[in-house]
Amino acid sequence: MTLVADAPASGPAPEAPIEAFTVTLIIRRFDPDVDDEPRWQDFDVQMFATDRILDALHKIKWEQDGSLTFRRSCAHGICGSDAMRINGRNRLACKTLIKDLDITKPIYVEAIKGLPLEKDLIVDMEPFFASYREVQPFLQSATEPPKDKERIQSVADRARFDDTTKCILCAACTSSCPVFWTDGQYFGPAAIVNAHRFIFDSRDEAASTRLDILNDKEGVWRCRTTFNCTDACPRGIQVTQAIAEVKQAIMRGKP
Amino acid sequence: MAINTAGTMTPKRPAGTLYRGREGMWSWVLHRITGVAIFFFLLVHILDTSMVRISPEAYNAVISTYQNPIMGLGETALVAAIVYHAFNGIRIILIDLWSKGAKYQRVMFWVVMGLWVITMLGFAPRHLINVFSHVGGA
Numbered sequence: 094m095t096l097v098a099d100a101p102a103s104g105p106a107p108e109a110p111i112e113a114f115t116v117t118l119i120i121r122r123f124d125p126d127v128d129d130e131p132r133w134q135d136f137d138v139q140m141f142a143t144d145r146i147l148d149a150l151h152k153i154k155w156e157q158d159g160s161l162t163f164r165r166s167c168a169h170g171i172c173g174s175d176a177m178r179i180n181g182r183n184r185l186a187c188k189t190l191i192k193d194l195d196i197t198k199p200i201y202v203e204a205i206k207g208l209p210l211e212k213d214l215i216v217d218m219e220p221f222f223a224s225y226r227e228v229q230p231f232l233q234s235a236t237e238p239p240k241d242k243e244r245i246q247s248v249a250d251r252a253r254f255d256d257t258t259k260c261i262l263c264a265a266c267t268s269s270c271p272v273f274w275t276d277g278q279y280f281g282p283a284a285i286v287n288a289h290r291f292i293f294d295s296r297d298e299a300a301s302t303r304l305d306i307l308n309d310k311e312g313v314w315r316c317r318t319t320f321n322c323t324d325a326c327p328r329g330i331q332v333t334q335a336i337a338e339v340k341q342a343i344m345r346g347k348p
Numbered sequence: 349m350a351i352n353t354a355g356t357m358t359p360k361r362p363a364g365t366l367y368r369g370r371e372g373m374w375s376w377v378l379h380r381i382t383g384v385a386i387f388f389f390l391l392v393h394i395l396d397t398s399m400v401r402i403s404p405e406a407y408n409a410v411i412s413t414y415q416n417p418i419m420g421l422g423e424t425a426l427v428a429a430i431v432y433h434a435f436n437g438i439r440i441i442l443i444d445l446w447s448k449g450a451k452y453q454r455v456m457f458w459v460v461m462g463l464w465v466i467t468m469l470g471f472a473p474r475h476l477i478n479v480f481s482h483v484g485g486a
């Protein structure tokens with residue numbers, strides 16, 4: 094069903110009439126070569142209820158305006174390329190179904206906020222990834238694993254950080270955070286989520302280094318618990334909960 | 349077929365739409381507004397109270413300017429702000445320190461609103477009757 098955008102959009106097929114709707118998208122466009130500042134542009138597209146915003150963007154790009162620029166790769170909620178602000182909330186375009194939106198009104202689509210806007214729906218993700226790298230998001234251990242074996246971990250120890258392993262680095266959380274909008278130096282929820290993933294991993298031995306990094310003035314204490322990140326995360330990660338756990342670990346001095 | 353109506357019914361806020369956050373975001377916006385408001389009140393309050401160091405007459409002169417309905421309404425707003433800030437402050441402390449705090453943050457927000465309404469129902473009528481029964485004399 095989700096591939097419907099590829100089919101010819103000529104009337105419903107005789108054996109299975111599926112209703113198509115005219116949906117208006119108002120997209121915040123910005124072309125650095127011609128625009129001084131972003132502008133809103135509207136497009137009408139024929140959509141099925143089971144289509145997604147990503148399909149609408151494809152239809153616009155392929156049939157109406159080839160200059161529309163956005164990122165996407167997997168189209169199935171895994172690669173994290175297409176976080177954008179849809180009707181005022183951060184979501185993945187590939188996981189936002191037309192039927193879940195009110196199409197009697199236009200749908201507003203714009204780039205995520207707080208990162209430098211490059212073109213249309215594309216922002217410069219580098220500051221976001223720089224914060225991610227800073228928390229050392231990789232397993233560190235001074236001890237050798239058992240010979241020819243993996244590092245053993247109990248089910249309970251694995252469950253301790255299960256939630257934060259699900260992150261796809263889409264930046265929906267970080268760019269929904271009012272603190273991050275006004276203070277780009279703040280590590281942001283995604284970096285803290287990915288630090289949490291290793292801080293609470295029983296096989297890792299660098300928790301105290303990461304806790305030190307996040308005890309910084311621009312670290313976890315910037316969090317004002319607005320829960321925008323938790324509401325925005327397309328993976329359902331309890332982001333604010335993870336940040337609170339890191340705050341507590343810093344106060345305790347250990348994970 | 350899809351018609352490009354580009355440019356016909358467009359702009360509105362070129363800066364982008366307002367982020368549609370939920371209870372968590374708006375509770376924080378209110379917390380900051382009330383926090384800053386309380387701060388400025390305290391600043392003035394320390395100044396007026398310090399008048400007593402100059403002379404009791406000076407203190408009385410300043411305080412008597414507060415005894416009018418406008419200030420009476422202002423006091424109601426101040427109490428409303430402090431009560432919200434205090435209850436929501438406890439909510440934020442629980443989110444940070446209680447292991448289930450983040451899970452119940454939305455429930456706790458509505459509990460804060462409930463406690464705020466109850467407290468204001470106890471305070472506002474009494475206070476406003478007091479303020480307005482003195483209007484035009486006494």
Ligand code: HEM
Pocket residue numbers: 316317318376379380382383384386387388390430433434435437438440441
């Ligand atoms: C009645 C007792 C009070 C309690 C329980 C309380 C609690 C809190 C808490 C927990 C925070 C942290 C908010 C966060 O992490 O986002 C906070 C922030 C703040 N408080 Fe209070 N507070 C109280 C009284 C006051 C008073 C008297 C003032 C004014 C002088 C004040 C001004 C502020 C300000 C300006 C903030 C910063 C808001 C922000 O960063 O968003 N508070 N309060």
Ligand code: SF4
Pocket residue numbers: 259260261262263264265266267282283286325326327328329330332
């Ligand atoms: S925590 Fe969720 S919202 Fe944030 S980057 Fe990871 S997947 Fe995206």
Ligand code: FES
Pocket residue numbers: 164165166167168169170171172173174175176185186187188
């Ligand atoms: S395109 Fe990969 S997550 Fe949406």
